[in-house]
Amino acid sequence: MRGWAFTVMALALAACAKQEPGSLEPVRVTITASDEGYTPSAIEVKAGQPLTLVFTRTTTSECLEELLIPSQKVKKALPVNQPVEVSFTPDKAGVVEFTCGMEMFRGTIAIR
Ligand SMILES: [Cu+2]
Numbered sequence: 442m443r444g445w446a447f448t449v450m451a452l453a454l455a456a457c458a459k460q461e462p463g464s465l466e467p468v469r470v471t472i473t474a475s476d477e478g479y480t481p482s483a484i485e486v487k488a489g490q491p492l493t494l495v496f497t498r499t500t501t502s503e504c505l506e507e508l509l510i511p512s513q514k515v516k517k518a519l520p521v522n523q524p525v526e527v528s529f530t531p532d533k534a535g536v537v538e539f540t541c542g543m544e545m546f547r548g549t550i551a552i553r
Pocket residue numbers: 503504505541542543544545546
C-alpha cells in the first residue's frame with residue numbers, strides 16, 4: 442500500500458514538472474577544474490530546471506584542458522583561468538556525467 446502511494450506521488454510530481462517547464466528557477470553552478478579534479482564534483486538539480494555550469498580550469502595541466510559531457514554532446518576546450526559556460530536543461534531524472542578529455546577526472550550531475 443505504501444509503495445503504491447509513493448508511486449502515485451512520483452507520477453503526480455513528474456506530471457507537474459512536464460506541465461510547467463518554465464516554473465523552475467534556473468540554476469548556475471561554478472565548477473573549478475584543478476589538479477584535484479572538479480570542485481564540486483557532485484551536483485544536484487531537478488528535471489526541467491535550466492542549468493548553467495561555469496567551468497574554470499585553474500591548472501596548466503593538460504589533463505583538464507578538454508571538457509566532455511557525452512550525454513549532452515558537449516565537447517569544449519577549457520583555457521586556463523577563463524570561465525567557460527555550458528547550459529542545458531536536463532529533461533528527465535538520471536545522472537549526467539562530465540569528464541576531462543581523457544576521462545580521468547569526472548563529476549556527476551544528479552537529476553531528480
Ligand atoms: Cu584528463
